Amino acid sequence: MNRCSCALVVVGNEILSGKIPDSNAYFAARELRSAGVALERIAVIPDDLDVIAAEVRECAARFDFVVTSGGVGPTHDDLTMEGVARAFGRKVIVSDELAALINEHSSGKPNPARLKMAEIPEGAVLNQSEEIWFPTIQVENVYVLPGVPQLFETKLRMIARRYRTDPYFIRTIYTTASESAIAAYLNDCLAQYPELMLGSYPKFDDAEYRVKLTLESKDRGYLDRAFDHLIGLLPREAVLRTE
Amino acid sequence: MNRCSCALVVVGNEILSGKIPDSNAYFAARELRSAGVALERIAVIPDDLDVIAAEVRECAARFDFVVTSGGVGPTHDDLTMEGVARAFGRKVIVSDELAALINEHSSGKPNPARLKMAEIPEGAVLNQSEEIWFPTIQVENVYVLPGVPQLFETKLRMIARRYRTDPYFIRTIYTTASESAIAAYLNDCLAQYPELMLGSYPKFDDAEYRVKLTLESKDRGYLDRAFDHLIGLLPREAVLRTE
Structure with a gap:
């Protein structure tokens, strides 16, 4: 069975300070799972160049691919492009191709802030798609996505399609026993089936x-x-239903 | 002004695989912010001993304190206590004090799984409180909290009270201009007031x-x-309202 691992790096002071809840992580978790991809890490980090660079560098080395969310835009706190460039020891350059695309899709006169949107790490790949005119910037195995949920979700779906692999199968057992009462059966099952991913989730309410x-x-x-x-191990009366 | 920094480590395959959305991070972000504490990192990691130990070790060294969420309980996938112990090179021991508390608050006969709940890192502090009989386990500057939201929230509030420090003050400006149009003013403001935390959040819908x-x-x-x-810098007609 083919395995593929991924990390999500969410960049944004607004999430760490509790101003807005992040919805991109949950969306990505579900989408990647149904594509058979193992999301193995989510990191939420501040708009800080060194922190972004360090996190992206480490994740890119440890996982098959990395998706970043947020920190792209024309203002001072949009540092993800520069952070990703630094992670790979690359310079940030103005992409003529991207600048042309931006001017084509913008109204009003070009200005320095708009030009900042055309700054990408040297050698980055511009992944075009039909759904959104702004391409998805890719550096090595890192994809730089915007934090705005509508845009993030569309682009994440494209990436999940690209990495789709053998699916996960799941079965579920609902029990009326307590975790303490069934822990030994779970351990027995894992001793026999060590490759099984077995989760135990108590519900209190x-x-x-x-x-x-x-x-x-x-x-x-x-x-x-x-x-x-x-x-076969669980007491029959403790099994409420299975799926 | 006093500063205090914190990291949150969320342990749970169920979150990475998209089975359930995490609500503890958003709760912690708001609660810590209103206590004047800077939440500087959220990491969501799998139920994996080495990964837990490495993340906790790094966060404990970098931030004033660390809160973990989840991975405590009596089953095979509850590895946070052992992970935190390993982060500090400590053994896991059975706490007689905690075992007595657990037996006092449980029905039925003691069993090995229930005893697992009394296993904590050697030298850990048991923080008692009136709200919940199960104490909050503390090792050095790391607090081990359950993932169940009702329990996590009650315990997080206690920790936020303990670390409460100088508050953050916030003012808000809503503008009808685009980010590109005002980026230069934001840069000017930051050049004059480099210590200001300035966020710029476009809304598309x-x-x-x-x-x-x-x-x-x-x-x-x-x-x-x-x-x-x-x-004073922003065009007057671009300012919709302030708070």
Whole structure:
């Protein structure tokens, strides 16, 4: 089964200071998962050049690809392009191709701030698409996305399509037992099926079930065998329903 | 003015895989901000011992304090206590004090899984409070909080009270100009007031304003002078309203 890993780097003081809730991370998590991609890290960091560069450098080395969200735009606090350039030891240059595109899609006279939107890391790839005229900037395995949710989501979908790989299969068990009561069965199941991704999620404010168990694998046969094994261990009266 | 910095480490495969949205980060961001604390990093990481240990170690060294969310409980995927212990090169031990508390508040017979809840890093501090009988485990400058939002929120409020410091003051300007049109004024303002925290947030789906500007400082006089300076620069017809 093919594996593909990813990190999301969210750049924005407005999120760290609680001014707005981030919605891009949750969107990306779901979209990447359904594309079979393992999102292994989300980092929310400030509009700080050194911090952006360090985080992007580390994630680019550790994961198959990296997506950044936010910090692109024409003002002083839009530092992601420069941060990504610094992560790879590249200069920031004005892209003539991008400058032409921006002028084509803008009204009013060109100004220095607008020109800043055409500044990208040297050697960056401009990924064009039909949905949005502004291309997705790519440097090595890093994709620089805007933070505005509508734009982020459209571009993230394109990237998820590009990296789509073997899917995850999931089965779910809802139980009325407590985590403490079933922990030993979960350990037994993992001893037999060490490659299983097994999650145990207690719910405290729901009268229907107490613990939701999720079993996941990219190998459907393996998943089904692990599921049958665990169901065989759990007290029958503790299993409310399965999916 | 006193500064205090913090990082939040959210541990949980269920968030990275998009099964549930995290709400603890947004809650913590607002609560810490209103306590005058600078949240400078949010990391969402998997239920992986080495990853937890590395992230906690790095954050504990860089920030005044660290809060973790999730990964505490009696099952196989609850690895935060062990991860925090490893971050500081400590052993995990069974706390007799915590074991007694757990037995006091539990029904049914003690079992190995329940005993796991009494395992904490050696030398950890048990912070008692009136609101929740389960103490908040503290190792050096790291606080280990449960991921369940009701519990996380109550405990986070206690920590925010403990670290409360000089507040942030904020003023807001709503403008009908584009970011490109006002970028130069923002740069001018920052050149004069380099300590100002100045945010520029375009809105694309709102007919009322195009850009929201936030000005922040822990020094109210400095903030007011920077605000007056920027208002003096902006074209009068571009300022919709201020707060």
